[in-house]
Amino acid sequence: MVKTAFYLGLLILPLRLFAQAKQDTIHVYFDLGVSAIKQTEQLKIDSLVYYDVLQPGKKLGIIGYADYLGSEETNVGLSETRAGNIKTYLLGMGFHESDIEMVIGKGEVKREVENGTAGYREDRRVDIIPGGFKAAPAKALPASGKTIDLTKVKTNETLRLENIYFVGGSHQWSKKSEPALNTLLAALKQHPTVRIRIEGHICCESDQPDGLDIETGKFNLSTMRAKAVRDYLVENGIDVTRLEYQGFARTRPLREPERTDEDEMLNRRVEIRVLSK
Structure with missing residues (x-):
């Protein structure tokens, strides 16, 4: 350079x-x-x-x-x-x-x-x-139109949400993220006793406690992204008592150190953790 x-x-x-x-x-x-x-x-x-x-x-x-x-x-x-x-x-x-x-x-x-x-x-x-606006590639949840048997997922096991596209620095996602969200929604409706926690993660090193969310003006980006997924599920009929959410900032990277755009995208993710079935 x-x-x-x-x-x-x-x-x-x-x-x-x-x-x-x-x-x-x-x-x-x-x-x-x-x-x-x-x-x-x-x-x-x-x-x-x-x-x-x-x-x-x-x-x-x-x-x-x-x-x-x-x-x-x-x-x-x-x-x-x-x-x-x-x-x-x-x-x-x-x-x-x-x-x-x-x-x-x-x-x-x-x-x-x-x-x-x-x-x-x-x-x-x-x-x-x-890093632009592309989301990290995900592998765990199937494509839209399919479902996943959450009863076969072990308690405390996590699954990455596939194709969740957040605008950088924002907890807003694009319309093309909805198929992946609807896959999760369908699974929760099919298995009404399962409780989950939605966990938000961000990329990139910082001395701040979390990423800056341009909507809130606060350093709570990973938390707000997890909350946004929770709110979508609640708005579409899932009992709020079945859902927890938490932001982990950059404390649990999947790739360390981050050397490429792909590494950053992989760390910038949302996961679900099965709490009970």
């Missing part, structure tokens, strides 16, 4: 920046109503590239946001421009078009409580998602 010139300011950046960046999401912040990348944020990106947190040849996704100030149309355009500017900057850093899996602008971040004319700095951002 071609490394960029080392800014003098890089020497005084806290080392924890690089550990924290090995999350599902990297945040680049913007001034109010501005789409140009600030020099301090350029320095952040340069530093992450220098330390191989962001690497050409590895997939990434880019999502732009705006705060609630301004019209919906303006905020969508602003978020798209911000995301595009990050892409352009990364291309100038040696990344290729094929490295960038998706560039989208999602407009404003909805807030129940507004903050006057100041808005929210944390909403004026672009999220860079190392």
Whole structure:
């Protein structure tokens, strides 16, 4: 990889920046109503590239946001421009078009409580998602349309959910995840005495207790992903008393160390554990 010139300011950046960046999401912040990348944020990106947190040849996704100030149309355009500017900057850093899996602008971040004319700095951002949006390959549960006999699964045994696609840094999944969720749903309905725990896991080293969830603004990503699966099952008729959920952050990696996108995807997963039958 071609490394960029080392800014003098890089020497005084806290080392924890690089550990924290090995999350599902990297945040680049913007001034109010501005789409140009600030020099301090350029320095952040340069530093992450220098330390191989962001690497050409590895997939990434880019999502732009705006705060609630301004019209919906303006905020969508602003978020798209911000995301595009990050892409352009990364291309100038040696990344290729094929490295960038998706560039989208999602407009404003909805807030129940507004903050006057100041808005929210944390909403004026672009999220860079190392590894892109693909989920880890899973092998345990069968494809949609089939089922699994949970009574044959040993107590305390775990099964990985197949094809659960979470947006990086988010507990929201895409529609193409629903067949796998429905496979689990069907199995639980077929075996109404089985109790399970849904367990969330994330990839990438960090000095934080968990990954940052962009919806909650808290470091509880693995927990929220497990809870999202639990909520889906409850909404579709499974008694909540049969379901527990827990996030394990990165305490139980399947691949260690993580050397490839596949390693990271394998560690970024949701499992179910049979508690009783």
